[in-house]
Amino acid sequence: MKPSDLFFVLLALMTVAPAFVVAFSRSLVHSAFALLFTLVGMAGLYGFLAADFLAILQILLYVGGILVLILFGVLFTQKVYTPAVTTGRFAFAPVLLVGAVLFAVLFVVLGLGISWPIAEARPAEPTIRTLGNLLLSRHLLPFEAASVVLLTVLIGAVAIARKELR
């Protein structure tokens, strides 16, 4: 086993194991902090996939932005003085069954069942310049649409969350 393989396995464990805590922990705060490890592990996996810009973006946006928002949501919408901020469960056994079946279909049938045309290994080189060129040439329309979406979100979030003026 090469050292990079060992590191990959550790990173994969760091991504997957906290996801179980996210799904099954009774405490919402534990779930939110477990999500932190999953998201950081995802950034490491992007590094293994030679996607340097995505790894940075994952840390900046997910860990720095979305996770903080989620923690804000958890702590803001609970009565923090009650000792345990917990969440109830709904129809747990059937949901577990559905999850297991979904995993089997995704991994065994779609992942291993299809023989994907594997390309020869590409060299890992910096992707930022290429991604920037692609975003402003081939993918210009979705790029502009995303900016409109972000503006709409900016206005919409303020409009929804503000106090009603009377």
Place this chain on the structure above:
Amino acid sequence: MNRLESYLLISSILAALGVVTIASRRNAVAILMGIELLLNAAALNFVAFGRFVKNAAGTHPLDGQIFAIFIIVLAAAEAVILLAVIIAIYRQVESIDADRLRELKG
């Protein structure tokens, strides 16, 4: 170890756990966490397929990463809107239990 199948295994587990979280939790913020897990699994799949699988004619090898970027942007937008809605609901109902939200009348 650094092969397509290992990434597919990771993303399948994350996607299944995301669905389990969405379907079994009652708290709306916990449901949001499940959505984030699902979106992350999808983005990881895009990048992994883009790296390991031969790209078809007329596509660029980094198109998968572009998809992942858009997924991250949309996830951020969706989290912001969802939290705004959750906070507005909390102000009205004093609870964000998804089972107790049965009224649409403001």
